[in-house]
Amino acid sequence: MYQRRIWPVLSLLLITSLLVTACTSTTQNPSASAGGAADPNGELVTNMGGEPDTIDPHKAQFNTEIGQVMMVFEGLMTLDPATLKPIPAAAAKDPEISADGLTWKVTLKDGLKFSDGTPLTAKDFAFGFTRTCDPATAGDYSYVLYVIAGCEAWNGMNVKKATPAELSAAKAKLGVKANSDKEIQFTLAEPAAYFRSILYMWVGMPARESDVTKGGDKWTEPATYIGNGPFKLTEWKHSEKMVFERNDSYRTPAKLKKWTKVMIGEGAVAFAAYRNNELDVNGISAEDLRAVDSDADLKSQLVDVGGAATFYYGFNVAKPPFNDANLRLAFAKSFDREAYIRDVQKIGKPVATGGFIPPGIPGYDKDDTIQKYDVAEAKKLFDAASPAAKDALKGLKFTYGSSARTKTRVEWVTQQWKTNLGVDIGLDPVDRTAFTALTKKPETTPQLFSLGWIADFPDQQNWHTTVWISKTGISSKTTGYSNPEFDRIVRAADKEQDPKKRDDAYLQAGKILSKDAPAAWIYYDASKYLKKPWVKGVTDTAVDSVLGEFRLYEIYVTKKG
Amino acid sequence: MLKYVIRRLLLVIPTLFFVALITFVLAQAAPGSPFDKNETKPLPVATIERLNRFYGLDRPVYEQFVVFLGNAVRLDFGVSLQRDRSVNDIIGQGLPRTAQLGVMALFVALAVAIPLGVVSALKQNSAIDYASVFLSTIGTTIPSFVLAIVFIYFFGVLLKLLPFVGWGDGLDRRMIMPTVILALGPMAFLTRITLASMLEAIRQDYVRTARSKGLGEQVVIVTHVLKNALIPVATVLGPAAAALVTGSFIIETIFSVPGVGREYIRSILARDYPIIMGTTMLYAAVIVIANLTVDLVYGMLDPRIKVA
Numbered sequence: 001m002y003q004r005r006i007w008p009v010l011s012l013l014l015i016t017s018l019l020v021t022a023c024t025s026t027t028q029n030p031s032a033s034a035g036g037a038a039d040p041n042g043e044l045v046t047n048m049g050g051e052p053d054t055i056d057p058h059k060a061q062f063n064t065e066i067g068q069v070m071m072v073f074e075g076l077m078t079l080d081p082a083t084l085k086p087i088p089a090a091a092a093k094d095p096e097i098s099a100d101g102l103t104w105k106v107t108l109k110d111g112l113k114f115s116d117g118t119p120l121t122a123k124d125f126a127f128g129f130t131r132t133c134d135p136a137t138a139g140d141y142s143y144v145l146y147v148i149a150g151c152e153a154w155n156g157m158n159v160k161k162a163t164p165a166e167l168s169a170a171k172a173k174l175g176v177k178a179n180s181d182k183e184i185q186f187t188l189a190e191p192a193a194y195f196r197s198i199l200y201m202w203v204g205m206p207a208r209e210s211d212v213t214k215g216g217d218k219w220t221e222p223a224t225y226i227g228n229g230p231f232k233l234t235e236w237k238h239s240e241k242m243v244f245e246r247n248d249s250y251r252t253p254a255k256l257k258k259w260t261k262v263m264i265g266e267g268a269v270a271f272a273a274y275r276n277n278e279l280d281v282n283g284i285s286a287e288d289l290r291a292v293d294s295d296a297d298l299k300s301q302l303v304d305v306g307g308a309a310t311f312y313y314g315f316n317v318a319k320p321p322f323n324d325a326n327l328r329l330a331f332a333k334s335f336d337r338e339a340y341i342r343d344v345q346k347i348g349k350p351v352a353t354g355g356f357i358p359p360g361i362p363g364y365d366k367d368d369t370i371q372k373y374d375v376a377e378a379k380k381l382f383d384a385a386s387p388a389a390k391d392a393l394k395g396l397k398f399t400y401g402s403s404a405r406t407k408t409r410v411e412w413v414t415q416q417w418k419t420n421l422g423v424d425i426g427l428d429p430v431d432r433t434a435f436t437a438l439t440k441k442p443e444t445t446p447q448l449f450s451l452g453w454i455a456d457f458p459d460q461q462n463w464h465t466t467v468w469i470s471k472t473g474i475s476s477k478t479t480g481y482s483n484p485e486f487d488r489i490v491r492a493a494d495k496e497q498d499p500k501k502r503d504d505a506y507l508q509a510g511k512i513l514s515k516d517a518p519a520a521w522i523y524y525d526a527s528k529y530l531k532k533p534w535v536k537g538v539t540d541t542a543v544d545s546v547l548g549e550f551r552l553y554e555i556y557v558t559k560k561g
Numbered sequence: 562m563l564k565y566v567i568r569r570l571l572l573v574i575p576t577l578f579f580v581a582l583i584t585f586v587l588a589q590a591a592p593g594s595p596f597d598k599n600e601t602k603p604l605p606v607a608t609i610e611r612l613n614r615f616y617g618l619d620r621p622v623y624e625q626f627v628v629f630l631g632n633a634v635r636l637d638f639g640v641s642l643q644r645d646r647s648v649n650d651i652i653g654q655g656l657p658r659t660a661q662l663g664v665m666a667l668f669v670a671l672a673v674a675i676p677l678g679v680v681s682a683l684k685q686n687s688a689i690d691y692a693s694v695f696l697s698t699i700g701t702t703i704p705s706f707v708l709a710i711v712f713i714y715f716f717g718v719l720l721k722l723l724p725f726v727g728w729g730d731g732l733d734r735r736m737i738m739p740t741v742i743l744a745l746g747p748m749a750f751l752t753r754i755t756l757a758s759m760l761e762a763i764r765q766d767y768v769r770t771a772r773s774k775g776l777g778e779q780v781v782i783v784t785h786v787l788k789n790a791l792i793p794v795a796t797v798l799g800p801a802a803a804a805l806v807t808g809s810f811i812i813e814t815i816f817s818v819p820g821v822g823r824e825y826i827r828s829i830l831a832r833d834y835p836i837i838m839g840t841t842m843l844y845a846a847v848i849v850i851a852n853l854t855v856d857l858v859y860g861m862l863d864p865r866i867k868v869a
Contacts, residue, residue, distance in 0.1 A: 050827065051644075051819075051827075053641075053643040053644045053831075054643070054644060054645055056645065059645075061604075135611070135615075138611070138612060138615045138616075140596070140604055140608060140612070142608070143605055143607070143608055155611070156607065156611060158614055159615065160614070160615075217640075217645045217646065217647075218645075218646075220645070237819070238651075238654050238819060239654070239655065239819030239820075239823060239824070240727055240728065240817075240819040241727070262726060262727065262817070263817060263819075264726055264817045265814055265817060265823070266814060266815050266817075268710060268713075269710075269713060269725065269726065269815060269816070269817065272713050272714065272717060272718045272725070273725070273726050275718055276717065276718055276721065278724075278726060431592065432592075433592035433593055434592075436597075
């Protein structure tokens with residue numbers, strides 16, 4: 001019988017050898033096809049990870065959802081990929097704004113068409129905006145349109161309790177109307193200069209009322225999902241793939257004929273498929289980086305993209321110790337962000353200089369060095385802090401939603417503070433949901449915790465005002481931050497119609513924020529992806545929800561292999 | 562017999578009821594909500610309240626459960642909280658694939674396990690016997706997700722023999738890897754059972770009697786040994802089918818098979834309550850029916866067992 005025992009051992013050896021072979025294999029280099037001309041029948045294959053929950057433009061919330069909308073639809077405005085400032089798309093020119101800044105008129109380009117060749121009018125746009133505000137749509141992203149007069153009141157109604165008369169009265173007050181086939185008019189709740197950027201968003205995509213009515217819950221299927229963007233959806237095999245084809249009615253026909261998006265949920269499997277040339281593009285996680293770095297071919301295919309998010313440590317400014325601004329700034333200046341990204345986070349862009357707004361996004365302040373890593377300066381600030389605040393540092397804890405990843409990250413930064421400031425900080429891991437609950441009330445808000453902000457649209461208003469205005473700001477609510485001076489500047493800038501004055505005001509506000517340091521900026525979001533050499537013409541931006549979002553029609557592939 | 566069948570069928574009702582109750586309560590009690598999918602960018606509180614109201618999640622859990630039950634008996638499981646599609650639509654799309662995967666895997670498992678178990682029982686310490694030990698060791702000790710990744714690297718990336726993404730219609734090469742890997746676990750299990758019960762049956766008195774009355778070896782094996790040895794195999798088919806159904810969660814996720822299992826995993830992570838309920842009830846029904854069928858077949862195979 002002892003003979004039998006050898007088989008499990010042998011089989012284990014076999015498995016191990018398989019694993020080793022698999023790990024050490026080099027990617028076969030598909031014969032370099034660089035420099036080839038665009039293939040007129042070119043097909044791009046990418047991975048979308050999983051089935052999008054919805055591709056309804058008036059409900060989409062995530063990149064896997066928004067990305068599909070942006071391929072099939074085009075808004076009144078789009079973003080200039082170089083500056084991320086809004087420029088006309090379906091609109092013929094910049095909006096005409098009344099003197100009080102409240103009435104906006106947008107004229108459409110001539111000859112706009114849906115992908116089935118029928119004309120696109122201002123009514124289709126008005127329908128889109130109205131549908132987003134409609135409480136019966138129950139979309140997740142309607143709140144960005146609350147700047148339109150009447151949208152918030154109508155959208156917040158309870159469709160089950162309100163009478164049809166009440167609902168239609170609220171609808172009638174909505175500040176969206178088509179003046180003619182070519183002109184759409186908006187009435188805003190405040191003279192919001194940032195509305196120009198909102199006009200690029202998916203929530204304002206045009207749709208034909210007849211398609212939505214006819215398709216009902218299924219109007220996002222190819223038969224009725226008819227848009228005006230560079231591509232059209234031709235096939236959607238649920239949980240399997242989506243196929244997009246060039247929309248020949250679009251004014252700049254796309255260079256790709258076809259774009260297939262498969263749904264591979266497992267990162268390791270998608271990576272293997274990329275190596276097998278089954279995917280032309282593949283996102284890379286921090287865990288895959290080692291494999292990419294050790295392979296010269298893969299390394300040459302790596303692309304870096306900035307992101308529209310900032311991550312930071314929040315201080316509870318309502319209570320000692322962090323009611324002391326010197327102490328907060330001392331903390332902010334005493335950890336090495338470059339080392340943090342290199343050693344811990346792996347992917348991301350450290351905040352070396354610059355404040356709350358990431359590079360590439362309008363409002364980025366390259367001259368803001370206020371929170372720069374500087375131990376000597378930090379020690380001076382620390383010494384200048386009030387004795388009461390310093391006393392309160394005893395027993396200080398860093399509270400975080402626990403996971404293996406966050407633990408290493410928090411350990412790293414508390415070690416930095418210990419080395420550079422001599423402060424001992426305990427770790428306080430809590431369940432992730434419990435953590436969210438804690439930060440909802442001022443009484444339970446932890447002293448020190450992690451926060452982040454991902455922008456809705458690239459305008460300073462969506463950063464400074466939305467996040468840091470007193471009381472209602474997303475992060476002011478959790479940190480307790482309030483500075484009347486900051487509030488005054490950003491609220492004035494929100495309404496300022498002169499772009500230069502506006503930008504300057506936000507820069508001023510940003511510096512106040514960095515100096516007040518209700519939070520210590522850590523890093524800006526960034527991502528990496530692999531792209532085969534035959535994929536060309538991709539213009540990446542920090543806010544892309546789909547590869548090359550603002551120049552989709554310029555993407556092409558040369559003949560593979 | 563008929564009485565027994567009816568009693569068993571009636572027992573299905575409370576079983577499914579308690580499965581529904583427990584799942585419903587646990588799903589609702591699990592932290593998180595269907596509307597906090599975006600960890601780094603939570604929705605405004607007002608939006609979440611609005612959505613909760615819209616989908617009736619602001620009601621007490623018992624009230625929601627009663628509504629669920631009322632609809633469920635009419636086989637209406639509602640609409641996904643995240644997708645604009647009905648649960649029946651989503652399950653209807655995935656079920657044929659999951660069923661096909663499960664049935665093919667069970668077939669492969671049986672087709673390999675029974676001959677392998679029989680031959681290794683008859684020829685102990687032969688190459689085939691070792692092969693069966695090798696197979697059952699791998700199948701039972703190495704989790705399917707590890708095997709899946711190894712297979713993908715070996716057969717998919719290195720040798721480029723088999724595709725490993727997606728499923729397809731009818732019969733497709735893409736089905737080979739997920740089917741084989743899903744089959745390995747039950748295959749190992751069934752091989753061991755077949756082997757063990759064959760060895761047991763061979764030693765029985767009636768086999769000795771058969772041999773002593775001069776029957777040929779083939780007749781002894783087929784009519785006396787095999788027939789009796791397969792009864793335990795039949796009894797474990799129920800649990801094996803359950804293992805296939807639950808095993809397919811992972812396999813579907815790894816191989817991007819658009820089946821119910823993948824949907825099940827997603828719905829739990831996303832707290833998509835109607836889908837959680839719909840898929841759980843489906844799985845519960847499948848397992849209950851599989852066990853019931855086996856119990857009934859058991860009685861037919863072995864007259865010594867009276868089911869009535």
